[in-house]
Amino acid sequence: MTTPPLHLGKKWGMRRMATPRGHFTMVALDQRPPIAQLIGARRGIAPADVSFADMVAVKRTLVDTLGAHASAMLFDPNYAFPAALQKLPAHTGLVVTLEDHRFRDTPGGRLSHSIDDWSVEKIKRAGGDGVKVLAWYRPDAEPDVLAHQQDYVRKIGEECRQWDIPLVLELLVYPFPRSERHTVDYIESPEKMPELVIESVREFAKPKYGVDLFKLESPLPGATLPARDGSAAQQAAQGWFDQMGAICKSAGIPWVMLSAGVTPPQFLRVMEYAYAAGAHGFLAGRAVWWQALQHFPDLERCAEQLRREGSATLADLEALTLRAGSAWQADYSAFDAMTAEGELCAAYA
Numbered sequence: 001m002t003t004p005p006l007h008l009g010k011k012w013g014m015r016r017m018a019t020p021r022g023h024f025t026m027v028a029l030d031q032r033p034p035i036a037q038l039i040g041a042r043r044g045i046a047p048a049d050v051s052f053a054d055m056v057a058v059k060r061t062l063v064d065t066l067g068a069h070a071s072a073m074l075f076d077p078n079y080a081f082p083a084a085l086q087k088l089p090a091h092t093g094l095v096v097t098l099e100d101h102r103f104r105d106t107p108g109g110r111l112s113h114s115i116d117d118w119s120v121e122k123i124k125r126a127g128g129d130g131v132k133v134l135a136w137y138r139p140d141a142e143p144d145v146l147a148h149q150q151d152y153v154r155k156i157g158e159e160c161r162q163w164d165i166p167l168v169l170e171l172l173v174y175p176f177p178r179s180e181r182h183t184v185d186y187i188e189s190p191e192k193m194p195e196l197v198i199e200s201v202r203e204f205a206k207p208k209y210g211v212d213l214f215k216l217e218s219p220l221p222g223a224t225l226p227a228r229d230g231s232a233a234q235q236a237a238q239g240w241f242d243q244m245g246a247i248c249k250s251a252g253i254p255w256v257m258l259s260a261g262v263t264p265p266q267f268l269r270v271m272e273y274a275y276a277a278g279a280h281g282f283l284a285g286r287a288v289w290w291q292a293l294q295h296f297p298d299l300e301r302c303a304e305q306l307r308r309e310g311s312a313t314l315a316d317l318e319a320l321t322l323r324a325g326s327a328w329q330a331d332y333s334a335f336d337a338m339t340a341e342g343e344l345c346a347a348y349a
Contacts, residue, residue, distance in 0.1 A: 006348050009124075009164030010212055011330040014254075016129040017072040017093040017166070017213075022327035024213070024256045024281030025318050027069075029062045030076035030097040030132070031285055034261075035293070042296045054297070056083040061299050062289055063087045065306035069314045074132055074283060077118055081126075095168055095283075096128040098156065099135075107177055108142025112152050120159035131160055132168040132215070139199040141176075150203070157210025166212035168283075170258060171200045173217070194219035194240040201244055205251035214255035215283050219244055222262040222270045238273055245277030254280040254328045259287035264313040268320060275324035282321070288313050 018024050032055075036047040039054045056079055063084035067073060072093030075081055081096075088094060098118060104111040112135050123131050135153050139146070153169060160167040173192045197219040204211055218225070219240035226233040248255045257274045259267045259282070267287040271279070292305035338344060 006334055006344075007161075007164060008348060010160075010166045011332070013093075013129040013166040014212060014328065015330055017095060018281070018328060019071045021322070022280070022329050023318075023321045023325050024071060024254070024283065024328070025314070025321055026072040026074065026093070026095065026256065026281065026283040027062075027066050027288055027314070028074040028258070028283050028285035029059055029080055029289070030074045032076060032079070032101045034286065034290075035059075038293055039296060052079070055079045057299060058293065058296065058302075059083040060087065061303050062306070065303050066289065066310055066314065067092050069311050069318075071281075072129065074285075077115060077123075077126075093129045094127060095130040095132050096123045096126070098123065098131050098133050103136055105177055106142075106145065109138065109145035109149075109176065110136035110141075110174055111145060111148050112136055114156075120156060120163050120165065124163040124165045128165065130166040130168050130213070131156070132170060134170040134172060135204070136174050137171050137200045137203075138173050138196050139203065140196070150209075153204060153209050153211075157208070160212070161210055167210055168213045168215055169204055169209070169211045170215035171197075171204060171217070173197055173200065192217075192221065198240065198243050198247070201247050205247050205253055207251075211253055213280075214248060214253055215258050216244060216255055217258055217260055218270050218273070222260055223266050225266070225269050225273060228269070228272055238276060241273045241277035245274075245279065249278055254326075256281045256283045258282075259284035261286045261290065263287065264316070268316060271317060271320055272324070275320065275326070278326050280326050280328050282317060284317070288317075 035055060035058055036050045039050045040047040059080045060083040064087055067087065068089050070092055072095050073088060074095045076097045098114050099112050100115045120131050133153065133156055135149050137149055157167055173196045197217060201216060220237055225237055228234050257270055257279055264287050267284060271282060289306060289310050292302050292310055295301035295305065
């Protein structure tokens with residue numbers, strides 16, 4: 001009998017990203033346009049004119065204050081790596097962004113591509129525990145757009161298998177250019193429909209994409225989720241989360257939620273719905289640190305509020321995760337079938 005692929009690097013990377021109990025309590029700071037817009041507004045300049053030094057200073061502050069409280073942090077290579085890799089605690093996992101934030105916005109839909117001179121191989125060689133890719137996606141986009149996005153993710157999945165590193169796939173619905181509410185800002189789509197979110201997850205749960213961990217948005221706008229009071233509205237909302245969770249469970253893919261810029265209380269409610277559907281944690285950014293950064297350029301005030309309120313938000317999320325989240329555990333059962341010296345070396349292709 002042939003021993004199944006071991007994927008030991010993927011398993012180890014996932015373990016590095018999770019808590020010892022198997023939950024993902026991760027903080028994202030790979031955001032580029034939102035932070036550039038904030039700095040630009042405070043400096044009175046266009047986002048495109050924001051300095052490298054200011055971007056680096058903000059990301060360093062985030063790692064300094066929050067790094068010890070996260071099971072893993074999500075870095076981009078252009079700013080977060082040079083800003084804060086040396087400050088990331090040794091016990092905190094490192095997930096690294098591959099996609100460029102400068103997507104192509106065509107009439108038929110958005111086209112993703114990777115950061116120039118960056119690759120899965122480089123992330124692995126740089127010490128990354130996981131590769132994160134954001135694919136803008138909606139099932140009703142034009143066929144050529146869908147083919148491009150699917151092929152983009154599939155090829156990255158193949159490279160992640162080659163380099164034995166986890167693929168963290170983020171999916172976001174977006175408005176078409178023809179929409180009256182079109183925006184290229186990184187916010188929840190004003191025309192998001194739950195069916196679009198669910199069908200996107202269904203597509204990329206297929207084995208050919210090689211997804212190891214989903215980073216998903218709420219199927220309904222996070223700011224408008226009803227209270228969990230047993231009402232018909234709450235049950236209807238839960239049904240959408242349950243569909244998303246069922247797809248992930250059937251595919252054997254753990255999943256976490258992104259915060260999409262909602263407030264901390266709103267994100268806690270999102271997570272209550274998600275955990276009831278089987279989610280394994282969160283990978284949150286602005287819900288944790290956005291308010292504190294409003295003090296920029298006074299980074300000391302930013303850091304003070306992050307230590308006080310950002311860490312408190314993470315503590316609330318971690319407590320909820322421990323109480324209600326599903327735990328992920330690496331599967332090493334292939335070792336049980338080994339009976340002789342050399343089998344591991346031969347099987348680990």
